[in-house]
Amino acid sequence: xxxxxxxxxxxxxxxxxxxxxxxxxxxxxxxxxxxxxxxxxxxxxxxxxxxxxxxxxxxxxxxxxxxxxxxxxxxxxxxxxxxxxxxxxxxxxxxxxxxxxxxxxxxxxxxxxxxxxxxxxxxxxxxxxxxxxxxxxxxxxxxxxxxxxxxxxxxxxxxxxxxxxxxxxxxxxxxxxxxxxxxxxxxxxxxxxxxxxxxxxxxxxxxxxxxxxxxxxxxxxxxxxxxxxxxxxxxxxxxxxxxxxxxxxxxxxxxxxxxxxxxxxxxxxxxxxxxxxxxxxxxxxxxxxxxxxxxxxxxxxxxxxxxxxxxxxxxxxxxxxxxxxxxxxxxxxxxxxxxxxxxxxxxxxxxxxxxxxxxxxxxxxxxxxxxxxxxxxxxxxxxxxxxxxxxxxxxxxxxxxxxxxxxxxxxxxxxxxxxxxxxxxxxxxx
Numbered sequence: 001x002x003x004x005x006x007x008x009x010x011x012x013x014x015x016x017x018x019x020x021x022x023x024x025x026x027x028x029x030x031x032x033x034x035x036x037x038x039x040x041x042x043x044x045x046x047x048x049x050x051x052x053x054x055x056x057x058x059x060x061x062x063x064x065x066x067x068x069x070x071x072x073x074x075x076x077x078x079x080x081x082x083x084x085x086x087x088x089x090x091x092x093x094x095x096x097x098x099x100x101x102x103x104x105x106x107x108x109x110x111x112x113x114x115x116x117x118x119x120x121x122x123x124x125x126x127x128x129x130x131x132x133x134x135x136x137x138x139x140x141x142x143x144x145x146x147x148x149x150x151x152x153x154x155x156x157x158x159x160x161x162x163x164x165x166x167x168x169x170x171x172x173x174x175x176x177x178x179x180x181x182x183x184x185x186x187x188x189x190x191x192x193x194x195x196x197x198x199x200x201x202x203x204x205x206x207x208x209x210x211x212x213x214x215x216x217x218x219x220x221x222x223x224x225x226x227x228x229x230x231x232x233x234x235x236x237x238x239x240x241x242x243x244x245x246x247x248x249x250x251x252x253x254x255x256x257x258x259x260x261x262x263x264x265x266x267x268x269x270x271x272x273x274x275x276x277x278x279x280x281x282x283x284x285x286x287x288x289x290x291x292x293x294x295x296x297x298x299x300x301x302x303x304x305x306x307x308x309x310x311x312x313x314x315x316x317x318x319x320x321x322x323x324x325x326x327x328x329x330x331x332x333x334x335x336x337x338x339x340x341x342x343x344x345x346x347x348x349x350x351x352x353x354x355x356x357x358x359x360x361x362x363x364x365x366x367x368x369x370x371x372x373x374x375x376x377x378x379x380x381x382x383x384x385x386x387x388x389x390x391x392x393x394x395x396x397x398x399x400x401x402x403x404x405x406x407x408x409x410x411x412x413x414x415x416x417x418x419x420x421x422x423x424x425x426x427x428x429x430x
Contacts, residue, residue: 022055024077028070030055036062036083040070048075048097059083068092073100075120082106085129091115096123098143105129114138114311119146121166128152135159137312141166148172148195156196157181161312170195179204248286253293258329259320260288260299261313265336267304268352277335278303280385284333292331307351307361314371326376331383338365338386349386373415382414384422 021031028042038061040046046066051058058081066073068090075097078084086109087101095118101107102125114136121143124130128151135142137159144166147153153173157180158165165186170176172195179200186194191201264281266274285301288294302313321328337350339357348362355361372380414420 024049024055025074032056032060036060037065038063039065039067041067043069043071045072046070046074046077046097049077049079051076051079054079062086064088066090066093071095073097075099076102079103085109089113089116094118096120098122099125101127103127112136112139114315117141119143121145122148125149132156134308135162137161137308138315140164142169144168145171151175154178155180158183158186159312160184165194167193168195176200248283248290250290251293254295255293255329256295256298257324257327258292258294258298258331259317260285260292260294260331260333261317262288262299262301262331263305263310263313263334263336263349264301264303265305265334265350265352268337268350268354270353270355271337271350274336277385280335281333284335284383288331304352306353307363310349310351310363314368318371318375321375321377324377326378328377330372330375330377330380332372332380333383333385335385338384369414369418369420373418375416378417380416380418382418382420382422384420 020033021029024030024040025042025045025047027044028040028046030038030040032038038056049055054077058078061078061081061084064078064081064084064087066087066089069092070090071092072095073089073093076099077097078087078101079099080103081101082104083106084101084104085106087107089096089111091113093113093116096116098120099122100120101110102122104124105126105128107124107127108129108131110130112133112135115138116136117138117140119139119142123143123146125145125147126149127147128149130147130150131152132155133147133153135156135158139159139162141164142158142162145168146166147156148168148171150170150173153170153176155178156170156176160181160183162183165183176195176197177200179196182201182204186196186201188198188202188205191198262281262285264278266277268274281301281303285299288299289296300313300316302309305313317330317332321330334349336352338347339350339362340347341357347365348357348359349365349368350357350362353361359367372382
């Protein structure tokens with residue numbers, strides 16, 4: 001009898017150990033494919049676990065795909081998955097639990113999307129193959145020792161909007177030598193408390209100080225010997241005047257529930273500039289304040305925005321919409337480069353730091369329309385002054401490794417309470 005009982009126990013244990021699916025939350029299920037891909041779907045939170053209570057065999061997992069709808073990864077859910085090399089998180093993710101990916105020593109690929117707010121204690125501790133991290137601007141807190149022991153980490157950029165950073169977050173990150181952005185409260189004096197290299201923090205703030213001084217110092221004036229006269233910079237000769245720039249009508253209206261988000265991308269790092277884009281954007285902002293009656297603080301003006309800054313601004317726009325619970329109006333203005341993807345012909349807004357037309361570094365027009373269309377606002381009015389043919393205002397083709405021809409982008413349809421005014425092709429005038 002004891003032999004039969006032992007056999008039953010062995011069979012049951014093997015069955016459980018090799019289970020390929022089940023539940024890992026109230027409304028969450030998992031499925032482990034034979035190739036090592038773990039797919040998690042459903043809604044809500046993945047439950048808290050310990051290394052010994054995970055419902056899957058951690059050594060069998062090579063990649064993790066979490067579908068949209070999941071909002072939190074529970075404590076130690078993937079701890080010790082020694083063969084895990086990639087994890088794909090959804091845009092619905094809001095929190096990564098304590099020790100969720102700790103000791104995943106082969107993990108190299110994980111993307112953190114805008115919307116993520118909390119990375120809890122020890123979440124990625126000892127993930128030695130992570131080399132860089134691109135934190136989203138929505139992130140509010142990073143817990144204690146969240147990235148401690150990540151010896152492969154060489155560069156990190158913390159959002160300026162980050163509210164809280166845990167003690168020892170980057171302890172033991174011996175190759176971390178570069179920081180690309182920091183919140184105001186993180187100084188060289190406090191850097192060691194969080195495991196950040198003092199010199200990297202000092203260099204970052206020194207560079208920011210130089211940038212600030214450059215903005216306030218007057219431009220040098222060139223003076224001829226006789227007669228004495230001021231030589232205007234070459235850029236000034238390009239600033240053509242227009243009747244719409246003069247005598248802007250002013251009204252007494254005070255539209256406190258209308259907000260304008262104005263983007264003016266003129267100076268690009270890797271492609272040709274867009275002449276007059278900053279002038280266009282600044283005058284549109286002035287019209288919003290003087291002619292439409294928007295309060296100064298309701299006009300959000302963004303100049304020469306990078307991809308991260310653009311996403312942050314859209315997050316801010318969503319926060320405004322939520323705060324007014326649909327009882328507001330939104331104006332969205334963009335002047336700068338637009339371009340299509342060569343294969344799909346999908347149109348993209350091009351940030352100033354983009355090096356190619358791709359959803360990884362540019363904002364798809366379809367995503368913009370989808371986000372604006374989901375707003376609860378009474379009205380959303382969009383103004384686009386960007387040619388999506390892939391050529392510049394001077395009819396030069398943008399070179400992104402494409403074939404060097406202009407093309408007609410695929411049309412996008414606005415949704416919700418949205419109206420779009422556009423001059424987005426080569427034969428239209430803004």
